[in-house]
Amino acid sequence: MLLTPGATASRPKAVRTPRIAAALIAATASAALVAASAPSPATPLGIGDPLFPHLGNPGYDVASYDIAFTYRGDNRKPLDAITKIDARATAPLEHVNLDFAHGTVGSVEVNGKRARFDTTGEDLVVTPSASIGRGERMRITVRHTSDPVPAEGTEGGWVRTGDGLAMANQADAAHLVFPCNDHPADKALFTFRVTAPKGLTAVANGLPTAKTRSGTATTWAYRTHHPMATELAQVSIGRSSVLHRKGPHGLLVRDVVPTKDREVLERWLKKTPGQIGWMEKKVGRYPFEAYGVLVAEAQTGFELETQTLSLFERELFTRPEYPEWYVDSIMVHELAHQWFGDSVSPRSWSDLWLNEGHATWYEALYADEQAKQPLKDRMRDAYRQSDSWRATGGPPARPKQPAPGQKISIFRPVVYDGSALVLYALRQEIGHRAFDRLQREWVRTHRDGNAATADFVRLASRTAGRDLSGFFDAWLYGEKTPPMPGHPDWDSGK
Structure with missing residues (x-):
């Protein structure tokens, strides 16, 4: 994710702090509780992520989502929806907790049988008619609404555009749209089925599988070919044109733009x-089945790397004060995320620096190589500000945690240019060739999976042929910025 900068007559600022969902209210979902006592009280759960402790749910692994939305042409009214979740229990389950906090639940089934359900905190707690044993597979079917009007105090989820809707679920807002296990540690395949009135076009992640008409409505179906984190889900509905062109190796490049x-x-x-070709020369083949740009007529304040179809504000491309090189580099930032953050997803949100640091690195490197905007100058400027960023937001791999009972944005300058600075220091430390090998090996080894900071440290050490744990401890966890290898004259503001 990247903030769209404000208008300026001078060079746009290199550091951006995106606007992201700042707070989610406790469950706004209303549900009819089937009259029967549960074996034990419904309790909100989480997987214990230090930054989002109530998101994600233990006890099961999701294999796939099949989500159907019915949109009737008014982006102020809830959509009817059915979410089907295929999962495997990793522990005996009396209840199955799902993250869901902005919609009305009509009914829930588990393996075809009606199940009791309740809402508590940000969880939809499902009680199957019989307990689920470890290793058993289950299909959970939830009939619900999906409300595009944000509840008071919330942001993210559906984005209302000039002619319809799009999604922006990062980091913790997918469960404002559909029931899910809302943490990137549990990636899954997705199928979307979107019904919309005549004159509108629906597009989603992945590739189209079907298009059917019934009366004045059309239903589009899309399916991903690779697992995806819930925060990266994308559905666009509007008066759109879908444009096709070829990328490297025959890759489908599919753009979705307002027809006008x-x-x-x-x-x-x-x-x-x-x-895409430039990125492939740096890190290897593009990791997914398609790519493209989704242009939304909306003022979101950010751009977003939704998998295979990155979301951009229209005005990024239409405001004349943005230099061409700058817009190009932002496009590359979101493209780079397809490798770093989408294909290789964080194991916990404290690993966010791996996403944003790498995307910012390739953004800056592209501007350096293609538009003569010196990478060294940008990194030196980041170095000057690094200590203040660490004081405000914490070190790159140890973000400051929210106060008890509060949620805060984790998208701070230290995870953008502050984390790209770590990669610059690493390249200075181990040399360009070893650094380039590391980048390629990282995305190859962890493709379609999750990885943590410790994994990166181990791979970097193996690639360099020496233990780099001390280097990374200082650069990723230190309150102060270490000396920059090769640049003893650089001042971090100490």
């Missing part, structure tokens, strides 16, 4: 195949 802006945006869209 098709010609205006083409000068930007045609750059994507070349940008």
Whole structure:
């Protein structure tokens, strides 16, 4: 995710702090509780992520989601929805907790049988008719609504656009849209089925599998070919054109834009195949079945790396004060996330620096190589500010935790340029060739999976042929910024 900068006549700022969901209210979902006592009280759970302790749920692993939305043309009214979740129990389960906090639940079934349900905290707690044994598979079917109007004090989830809807679920807002295990540690395959009135087009992650008409409505179906974190789900509904072109190795490049802006945006869209080719030279083959740009007529305040279809604000491409090199580099930032953050997802949110640091690194490297915007100058400027960023937000791999009972944004300057600075220091420490090998090996080894900071440290040490734990301890966890290898004259503001 990357903040869209404000208008300025001078060079745009290199550091951005995105606006992201700042607080989620306790469950706004209302549900009819089937009259029967549960074996034990419904209790909100979480997997214990230090930054989002109430998100994610223990005891099961999701294999796939099949989500159907019915949109009736008014982006102020709830959509009817059915979410089907195929999962395997990793522990005996009396209850199954799902994250869901902004919709009305009509009914729940587990393996075809009606189940009791309740809401507590941000959880939908399901009680099957019989306990689920460890290793057993289950299909949970939830009939619910999905409300595009945010509840007071919340952001994220559905984004209302000028002609419909899009999604922006990062970091903790997917469960404002559909019931799920809302943590990137539990990635799954997704199928979307979206029904919308005549004249509107629906697009989602992955590739199309079907399109059927019934009366004045059309239903589109899409399926991902690779597992995906819930925060990366994307559904777009609007008066859109879907544009196709070829990328490297015949890759499908699919852009979704407001039809009225098709010609205006083409000068930007045609750059994507070349940008993909540039990234492939750096880190290897693109990891998914398709890529493209989704342009939304909305003021979100950010751009977002939703898997296979990155979300961008329309005005990023239409405001004349943004230099061309700058817009290009933002496009590369979200593209780079397809490798770093989407294909290789964080194991916990404290590993976010691996996502944003790498995306910012390739953003800056692209500007350096393609537009003569010196990487060294940007990193030196980041070094000057690094101590203040650490004081405000914590070190790159140890973000400051929220106060008890509160939620805060984790998207701070230290995870952007502050974390790209760590990668610059690493390249200075181990050399360009070893650094490039590390990047390629990282995305190859952990493709379609999750990885943590400790995994990166181990792989970097193996690639360099020496123990780098001391280097990383200082750069990732230190309150003060260490000396920059090769640049003893750089001042971090000490």
